[in-house]
Amino acid sequence: MPAEPLSEEEQLVRDYDLYLVDLHDEIPALVPQRDAMRAAWQRGDFEAYQRAFEAARAGGVIAENGKPLYSLVRDWFTEPFTALPRNEETLPAQEEMLNAFRDFFYRSPSPFSAASYHDALRTTAFVRRGTAYGHLVRADQWRDYKTLLQEADDVLDSHVDPKDFSWRMSDYRRSANEGSFDVFKARFERAWLLDRYNVDLCQAHARMIMPRWLGRDEQDLEDFALRAAELTKDRYGFGFYALIQQANTEVGDHELEDTLCDPDLVKRGFEDLLVRFPAPSIMNLYADTLEWMGDTAALADLLETRFRVMVPQIWYGDTREEKIDYLFATLLEAAEVLEERRASR
Numbered sequence: 353m354p355a356e357p358l359s360e361e362e363q364l365v366r367d368y369d370l371y372l373v374d375l376h377d378e379i380p381a382l383v384p385q386r387d388a389m390r391a392a393w394q395r396g397d398f399e400a401y402q403r404a405f406e407a408a409r410a411g412g413v414i415a416e417n418g419k420p421l422y423s424l425v426r427d428w429f430t431e432p433f434t435a436l437p438r439n440e441e442t443l444p445a446q447e448e449m450l451n452a453f454r455d456f457f458y459r460s461p462s463p464f465s466a467a468s469y470h471d472a473l474r475t476t477a478f479v480r481r482g483t484a485y486g487h488l489v490r491a492d493q494w495r496d497y498k499t500l501l502q503e504a505d506d507v508l509d510s511h512v513d514p515k516d517f518s519w520r521m522s523d524y525r526r527s528a529n530e531g532s533f534d535v536f537k538a539r540f541e542r543a544w545l546l547d548r549y550n551v552d553l554c555q556a557h558a559r560m561i562m563p564r565w566l567g568r569d570e571q572d573l574e575d576f577a578l579r580a581a582e583l584t585k586d587r588y589g590f591g592f593y594a595l596i597q598q599a600n601t602e603v604g605d606h607e608l609e610d611t612l613c614d615p616d617l618v619k620r621g622f623e624d625l626l627v628r629f630p631a632p633s634i635m636n637l638y639a640d641t642l643e644w645m646g647d648t649a650a651l652a653d654l655l656e657t658r659f660r661v662m663v664p665q666i667w668y669g670d671t672r673e674e675k676i677d678y679l680f681a682t683l684l685e686a687a688e689v690l691e692e693r694r695a696s697r
Contacts (some may be wrong), residue, residue: 364687368655372508372676375665376428379416389428398456402464409517417631418591433472437670438479440691450476455482457507458475465641466511473504474525499510501529512518516547522555532567533566549587552579555599562600573600574612581621589624593617602668615645632661636679642650643682651682652689659683 353520364370374384385404392400401510408422415421427434436442450472459471477500481493489497505526515520520543527539540557544550554576561567561576573596581593597613600606623640638660642651662679669675 360684364680364683367441367687368683369660370662370683371660372664373632374663375633375663375692376431378661378663380507380576382415382421384422385425386428389405389425390431393429393555394430398450398465398468399460400451401425404429405518406464408426412603414549414587414629415562415628415631417633418595418683419628420547420549423550423552429454430462434475438483440479440482443476443479446476446479463513463519464517465509466507467516467522468520470504471509473500473507477504483672501526514542518571520546524553525556527558528566529631531566533561533568533572536560536566548583549596551592554592554596558596559603562603562606564603570612570682577613580611588621589623590621592621594619594621594625595637597621598644601640613645616645618645619647619650633666635661636663636666639682640668643685648685648689652686652693655683656690658688 354625377383389401389404392398392404405422405425409513410423411421413421415424433446433453436446436449453469453472457465459465462607473528477497480500481497482490508519508522508526511519514523524539524543525535527536530536540553544553544557558573558576559565561572563569563572567573576591577596580596581588581590584592593614594617597618603618618641622634622641626638627633633652635658639651639654642648642654648670662676664672664675664679667675667679667682669678
């Protein structure tokens with residue numbers, strides 16, 4: 353019986369020797385620490401999480417994917433909570449997990465536990481509100497949203513400590529709700545002083561200073577990207593410029609022509625990152641950004657010579673399946689360019 357023909361995706365995998373790695377599996381040396389944090393979550397051991405987070409903060413290690421180790425500790429521990437789809441159907445699971453943060457706060461009150469609970473409350477508040485335009489949000493959704501945000505503020509204000517890194521980060525995040533660019537930027541600057549190399553902080557800030565949220569125009573984002581690159585180039589080259597531009601590739605109606613983004617500087621930034629931080633996620637972020645910039649020729653070059661490991665979490669989509677579909681669609685477009693090149697030789 354003849355074998356079934358390979359699908360386009362299967363041919364792509366075969367032709368370019370592609371394989372898939374999940375984001376939290378990409379750095380083998382850190383797997384024991386990752387597993388320890390996953391186990392801590394399962395037994396509700398927030399104190400073990402706090403010890404690991406603060407030890408990583410004190411150590412100052414930057415991992416192979418360019419992120420401070422403490423950011424990875426947080427991601428590993430809170431993964432079950434943050435990975436939940438942001439919709440009403442998951443609210444029961446969301447609120448059950450929220451209880452674990454609440455218990456930690458009341459069991460071990462501190463600026464750290466207050467910040468952890470505050471952030472979880474804010475996440476749940478936005479799930480309660482939903483993603484609809486304001487005039488389409490139900491009255492009960494608005495009420496629950498505002499109630500949870502007020503509770504989050506009360507929790508954070510109960511243990512004020514501007515010198516505590518986690519408290520300062522949470523205080524910055526809530527300033528987005530004030531709707532003031534100047535207030536938000538001032539809070540960001542205070543948080544950023546505590547760690548210039550916090551990739552997550554800078555990418556989140558890049559999202560919020562777009563014109564559709566708190567930014568005044570596209571110059572705000574471009575100025576920030578250039579300044580961040582200058583202040584971090586000792587460790588990242590122009591990598592922060594690239595990562596800040598990449599942060600908004602998933603935002604609807606945000607296209608290259610709507611920005612002041614310099615595509616050549618983005619590519620230089622990713623090349624700087626790949627030399628310093630060889631984790632597969634960096635290569636996937638590079639490919640994602642090239643797709644957003646419409647640079648299919650450069651994307652094809654990447655597939656032909658260097659892109660081999662697919663990291664689905666990097667790509668656009670609400671589910672793992674949607675992310676993988678988007679990833680393959682992008683790579684198939686690049687493969688088509690390579691086929692055309694070969695045919696024209």
